[in-house]
Amino acid sequence: MAKTPGRNTSGRGQRDLKVKVRTAKGRKLSSTRWLERQLNDPYVQRAKREGYRGRAAYKILELDDRFRFLVPGARVVDLGCAPGGWLQVAVERVNALGTKPGKRVGRLLGIDLQEVEPLAGAEVHVLDFLEDGADDKVKAWLGGQADVVMSDMAAASSGHKQTDHLRIITLCEHAAFFAFDVLAPGGTFVAKVLAGGAEGELMHLLKKNFTKVHNVKPPASRSDSSEKFVVALGFRGRDADTRDARPGD
Known part of the structure; x- marks a missing residue:
């Protein structure tokens, strides 16, 4: 069951570091950009924490x-x-x-x-x-x-x-x-x-x-x-x- 959303569980004072994704062999640049965006998306991270699909x-x-x-x-x-x-x-x-x-x-x-x-x-x-x-x-x-x-x-x-x-x-x-x-x-x-x-x-x-x-x-x-x-x-x-x-x- 998903937790009640809205609460910041990341803690204050933490610094968000942008994740860089290297282009792997056989992976398109567009796919690399999509993966990088997903890894750095706060809503994606929040969904994982709070149990949403x-x-x-x-x-x-x-x-x-x-x-x-x-x-x-x-x-x-x-x-x-x-x-x-x-x-x-x-x-x-x-x-x-x-x-x-x-x-x-x-x-x-x-x-x-x-x-x-x-x-x-x-x-x-x-x-x-x-x-x-x-x-x-x-x-x-x-x-x-x-x-x-x-x-x-x-x-x-x-x-x-x-x-x-x-x-x-x-x-x-x-x-x-x-x-x-x-x-x-x-x-x-x-x-x-x-x-x-x-x-x-x-x-x-x-x-x-x-x-x-x-x-x-x-x-x-x-x-x-x-x-x-x-x-x-x-x-x-x-x-x-x-x-x-x-x-x-």
């Missing part, structure tokens, strides 16, 4: 600290949940294990295309959320509608910035339409996007279906990344105008 856990922690959507008793669906860092955060915050006396017990469902290491307090299924009937399966597993649908999914990188941007925006749009099918009125949708100029239609779609929509870059997102997150609050319900064509229609 990856630095991405701090992104959802920071978003929830600001917008408070992972509340005790909430029913949450995590799309593309591997390796499980967001699930770890949600288990504690929605009280999925019932460890907070007097608080409602939440329900947590993780969905991914690949097997995910089991996590106490979360139910994880291998499922393509784009397949026909996926929304009905999720609602059946969840025992009703969701209060939160969240996604840290990213399309496979092509190496071409604009192409990758369009791919992740399309993926986010698919996730949004899935959320329209499973969210209860008043629910929340959180998803990763990449800045790049094609977000307009997505934001228009979300603003029609939610009372408040925020475009946020949490501190845990690397400063040199174009990654941002949309946080859409107050789902208007299935009777709202969701008639925009789904991506690919």
Whole structure:
């Protein structure tokens, strides 16, 4: 079980020394730079200390600290949940294990295309959320509608910035339409996007279906990344105008 984050366990007065990585034979320069960045990333180090499955856990922690959507008793669906860092955060915050006396017990469902290491307090299924009937399966597993649908999914990188941007925006749009099918009125949708100029239609779609929509870059997102997150609050319900064509229609 992950420790409660936020406490500095490194000790004061210690000097952080930057780790230099030499380029090994057969290793690309880009791989060396990635390894060096990982070794020097404070969020990577903190995740190891606190028992999270990856630095991405701090992104959802920071978003929830600001917008408070992972509340005790909430029913949450995590799309593309591997390796499980967001699930770890949600288990504690929605009280999925019932460890907070007097608080409602939440329900947590993780969905991914690949097997995910089991996590106490979360139910994880291998499922393509784009397949026909996926929304009905999720609602059946969840025992009703969701209060939160969240996604840290990213399309496979092509190496071409604009192409990758369009791919992740399309993926986010698919996730949004899935959320329209499973969210209860008043629910929340959180998803990763990449800045790049094609977000307009997505934001228009979300603003029609939610009372408040925020475009946020949490501190845990690397400063040199174009990654941002949309946080859409107050789902208007299935009777709202969701008639925009789904991506690919």
